[in-house]
Amino acid sequence: MAPSILELKNLSREVKGRNGEPFVIFRDINLSVRDGEFVSIVGPSGCGKTTMLRVINGLIPPSTGQIVVDGREQSGTGGDLLMGFVFQGAALLPWRTSLNNVLLGLEGRGKNPSEARDLARKYLDLVGLAGFEQHYPHELSGGMQQRVNLARALAIEPKILLMDEPFAALDAQTRSFMQLELLRIWSQTKKTVIFVTHMIAEAILLSDRVVVFSHRPGTIREEFRVPLPRPRDMEVKSDRRFVDLENTLWKLIEEEVKAAGGFARL
Numbered sequence: 001m002a003p004s005i006l007e008l009k010n011l012s013r014e015v016k017g018r019n020g021e022p023f024v025i026f027r028d029i030n031l032s033v034r035d036g037e038f039v040s041i042v043g044p045s046g047c048g049k050t051t052m053l054r055v056i057n058g059l060i061p062p063s064t065g066q067i068v069v070d071g072r073e074q075s076g077t078g079g080d081l082l083m084g085f086v087f088q089g090a091a092l093l094p095w096r097t098s099l100n101n102v103l104l105g106l107e108g109r110g111k112n113p114s115e116a117r118d119l120a121r122k123y124l125d126l127v128g129l130a131g132f133e134q135h136y137p138h139e140l141s142g143g144m145q146q147r148v149n150l151a152r153a154l155a156i157e158p159k160i161l162l163m164d165e166p167f168a169a170l171d172a173q174t175r176s177f178m179q180l181e182l183l184r185i186w187s188q189t190k191k192t193v194i195f196v197t198h199m200i201a202e203a204i205l206l207s208d209r210v211v212v213f214s215h216r217p218g219t220i221r222e223e224f225r226v227p228l229p230r231p232r233d234m235e236v237k238s239d240r241r242f243v244d245l246e247n248t249l250w251k252l253i254e255e256e257v258k259a260a261g262g263f264a265r266l
Contacts, residue, residue: 005035005192006056006160011065013048013055014217025051026218029065031211033160036190040203042249043213043221044257049196052218053162056194057083070159084153086163090145092137098124099133102152109156123151126185143174147181154189163195167202176234179205183232200249204242205232212252215260222252 008031017023026048041049055062067074092101102120127147167175197203203210207226214221227241
């Protein structure tokens with residue numbers, strides 16, 4: 001079994017509410033992720049999933065707890081720890097080509113410009129965009145823009161890839177295709193991935209393990225190992241084990257939504 005590359009220890013995040021009292025977003029998160037593992041986080045809307053990713057990446061500080069990456073406690077922005085972040089939107093610079101958008105993540109890291117361009121081309125090829133290096137974002141479909149977004153995150157060759165609902169804005173057909181593409185890319189790179197999604201089926205299809213968050217303040221309610229062999233394709237959704245796990249996860253999240261006092265977007 002691979003060693004842990006990421007450990008979250010009693011991690012919490014709170015902010016000051018309108019009345020000046022502490023507003024807890026998530027609390028007491030304890031999670032260990034193995035090198036090369038694909039872990040999805042699911043739970044009711046507003047339970048702190050995205051905020052936790054931002055804390056892990058160092059974009060915002062934790063209120064309490066520790067983040068340990070590859071045996072080193074993270075502090076500050078954690079830039080030297082090389083975490084890649086794939087946001088919900090592609091967030092590409094419209095005046096830069098696909099190649100130059102991918103280079104954006106490499107700029108300022110002291111890499112030889114020629115080597116940086118080779119890396120950018122390598123990852124554009126990996127995500128299936130060879131031949132589109134000189135295209136601008138407005139010339140690309142939504143799915144292609146997200147591939148550039150993914151290539152940009154991969155090009156810095158991070159130890160951990162954080163993905164925040166990267167396919168949420170795509171239509172159903174494109175989303176399914178991108179799920180398969182991500183499976184292919186993960187099988188080639190074996191990156192450690194923490195993936196936030198509202199889609200239970202997506203989490204099961206992609207992951208080795210699914211972590212269920214409670215309603216806010218978010219805590220880890222339960223974890224499930226996905227009992228399905230790899231490689232996977234869309235046919236796995238008809239597998240009895242897939243269906244049973246999907247039903248179990250939906251029931252848990254429905255309970256959390258009810259406990260929160262309403263039927264928020266899942």
